[in-house]
Amino acid sequence: MPLILADAIPETSSPEREFLWTLNFGPQHPATHTTLRLILTLDGEVVVHAIPDIGFLHSGFEKLGEHLDFNQYVTIVDRMNYISPVSNEISWHHAVEKLLDIELTPRCKYIRTIFAELMRIHDHLVCCGAAALDLGAFTAFLYAFNLREKINDISEAASGQRFHPSYTRVGGLLCDVDDVWITKIRAFIKLFYSAYADLMKLLQRNRIFVDRTRGVGVLTKEEAINRSATGPIARASGVTRDLRKDQPYLAYKDFDFKVVCSTEGDCYARFLVRMEEMVQSIKIITQAVENIPSGPINIDVNSKFVVPNQMSVYRSIEGLIQHFELHMTNRQWETPKEEIYAATESPNGELGFYIVSDGSGVAYRARTRPPSFVHFSLFPHLIVGHQISDIPAVLGSINIIAAELDR
Amino acid sequence: MSFADIKEKLTAQFALISLDFSSFRDNDRVVVPPSHLFEILSYLKTTFSFDMLIDLSAADYLHLQGATHRYGIWYAVLNVENGERFIVKTHLDDPDPRLPSVYDLWKGADWMEREVYDMFGIEFDGHPDLRRILLPDEFVAFPLRKDYPLRGMGERHNFQPVIRSES
Numbered sequence: 001m002p003l004i005l006a007d008a009i010p011e012t013s014s015p016e017r018e019f020l021w022t023l024n025f026g027p028q029h030p031a032t033h034t035t036l037r038l039i040l041t042l043d044g045e046v047v048v049h050a051i052p053d054i055g056f057l058h059s060g061f062e063k064l065g066e067h068l069d070f071n072q073y074v075t076i077v078d079r080m081n082y083i084s085p086v087s088n089e090i091s092w093h094h095a096v097e098k099l100l101d102i103e104l105t106p107r108c109k110y111i112r113t114i115f116a117e118l119m120r121i122h123d124h125l126v127c128c129g130a131a132a133l134d135l136g137a138f139t140a141f142l143y144a145f146n147l148r149e150k151i152n153d154i155s156e157a158a159s160g161q162r163f164h165p166s167y168t169r170v171g172g173l174l175c176d177v178d179d180v181w182i183t184k185i186r187a188f189i190k191l192f193y194s195a196y197a198d199l200m201k202l203l204q205r206n207r208i209f210v211d212r213t214r215g216v217g218v219l220t221k222e223e224a225i226n227r228s229a230t231g232p233i234a235r236a237s238g239v240t241r242d243l244r245k246d247q248p249y250l251a252y253k254d255f256d257f258k259v260v261c262s263t264e265g266d267c268y269a270r271f272l273v274r275m276e277e278m279v280q281s282i283k284i285i286t287q288a289v290e291n292i293p294s295g296p297i298n299i300d301v302n303s304k305f306v307v308p309n310q311m312s313v314y315r316s317i318e319g320l321i322q323h324f325e326l327h328m329t330n331r332q333w334e335t336p337k338e339e340i341y342a343a344t345e346s347p348n349g350e351l352g353f354y355i356v357s358d359g360s361g362v363a364y365r366a367r368t369r370p371p372s373f374v375h376f377s378l379f380p381h382l383i384v385g386h387q388i389s390d391i392p393a394v395l396g397s398i399n400i401i402a403a404e405l406d407r
Numbered sequence: 408m409s410f411a412d413i414k415e416k417l418t419a420q421f422a423l424i425s426l427d428f429s430s431f432r433d434n435d436r437v438v439v440p441p442s443h444l445f446e447i448l449s450y451l452k453t454t455f456s457f458d459m460l461i462d463l464s465a466a467d468y469l470h471l472q473g474a475t476h477r478y479g480i481w482y483a484v485l486n487v488e489n490g491e492r493f494i495v496k497t498h499l500d501d502p503d504p505r506l507p508s509v510y511d512l513w514k515g516a517d518w519m520e521r522e523v524y525d526m527f528g529i530e531f532d533g534h535p536d537l538r539r540i541l542l543p544d545e546f547v548a549f550p551l552r553k554d555y556p557l558r559g560m561g562e563r564h565n566f567q568p569v570i571r572s573e574s
Contacts, residue, residue, distance in 0.1 A: 054540065054541065055542060062551060063550060064557075227513075227515045228513065228519075247433075247490070339434075340432060352461065354462060354483075358470075358471050358472065365466040367462075369483075377515070377517055406541055407541075
């Protein structure tokens with residue numbers, strides 16, 4: 001964090017640069033949504049140089065990850081990207097399960113897949129709605145948020161919590177889903193298409209929206225690759241990478257869907273890619289929700305990885321022992337003394353976890369590879385040469401979540 | 408290019424250096440000495456076109472049983488064309504942990520290296536702007552090191568609340 005402004009600003013004393021002026025943007029500004037600060041060097045209204053200043057929300061998540069066990073840390077993880085919490089949980093437990101070499105049950109895989117895709121829609125709705133809000137289209141924001149409420153209802157039906165469900169566990173899920181959940185998803189699918197059509201009608205050919213996003217913040221394919229962009233931002237620039245297709249995890253192999261790409265690389269392309277990804281996600285959900293396999297949601301208790309349910313803890317000695325083993329801080333999981341990097345395709349891009357294990361049930365080092373952090377480092381590159389009024393457009397299109405950015 | 412190919416070519420190219428190849432689940436990796444890190448990474452980038460740096464971070468092995476070095480730094484790279492991944496790791500020790508910056512190979516390393524510097528105090532030579540990124544400039548400790556306590560060392564006392572009339 002550059003608290004001393006003079007250090008951060010390029011030399012302005014030379015005569016050919018003395019007409020430049022400096023503007024402090026944020027950390028409290030309606031367009032930054034959370035706490036982002038930018039120090040802008042301007043030539044009139046044109047941005048010559050931008051320095052992001054982050055860390056206002058830093059709360060040491062990675063340090064906490066070294067002191068909480070695999071099941072406890074999930075509550076911290078879903079506060080990272082709080083507009084797609086279950087995606088983070090799935091990603092974290094994906095890494096843990098890879099470390100422990102756990103193969104999930106088919107039912108668990110399907111439920112997790114449905115949740116991952118619901119969260120993708122949730123994330124993209126908030127992102128597109130908020131991007132439109134920043135550019136003055138308030139109605140679109142309300143349409144997006146109305147639909148998003150339905151996804152919160154679905155989270156509530158499954159886990160009891162709307163915002164931070166903490167729904168996954170090592171080797172399975174917190175609890176099984178019921179018919180209410182299925183009914184709610186079916187209702188959501190029906191509602192989605194009409195709401196999506198409204199949202200598209202409001203924005204896709206909206207003259208103001210298109211004028212302010214097309215050709216703004218262009219990211220070329222080479223730059224996207226060189227600067228480590230992933231997810232919708234890279235795909236809008238023509239990078240055809242999607243972990244769901246490249247390294248199919250969960251149940252993605254079973255479904256028919258397309259990877260959405262564009263070659264334009266501007267804010268409008270990123271908006272269109274996100275909108276189309278929602279349609280692909282709803283396609284996956286439609287296929288998955290009608291074909292959820294029966295059977296248990298957790299892997300076999302005898303594998304010593306999952307916490308047994310209450311019935312078996314109180315009614316059987318094996319369950320009781322297993323419960324004791326996993327909850328005593330000096331016992332817990334036995335992990336290989338290894339290191340592993342595992343990633344999933346979160347709505348924002350590649351969300352990876354690098355776990356260093358010392359053989360206990362608490363990670364020795366739990367590194368998060370946060371997409372927001374990487375994408376915000378692109379920002380100074382994207383904004384240079386554009387005007388101040390383009391900052392909300394670019395910020396909205398790269399979807400920075402400050403909790404994940406600062407961790 | 409499979410792991411075996413990479414292994415063969417790297418061993419042939421850097422015959423005089425000890426390279427420690429290993430594989431765990433689907434992670435293929437090599438541990439290299441820090442003196443040749445930049446050379447090996449740029450060789451990987453040009454020969455196998457690992458053109459995206461996915462992850463760069465570090466760990467402090469102070470309390471890890473059987474660890475021979477203090478710090479480990481990993482570079483996870485991706486070949487965008489065919490989706491292949493590879494991890495290059497290196498080890499460092501106190502005092503003065505220092506590595507060459509890979510900013511010239513991958514611009515994405517910019518903030519990742521700043522974060523490693525911020526959290527572990529590992530310096531990167533040749534980085535264009537190596538400042539603290541998440542923590543304030545006055546902060547003196549490196550909080551993700553294992554000798555830094557979970558509840559901090561009382562740094563908050565150094566930050567008095569600023570009220571409007573004084574500012």
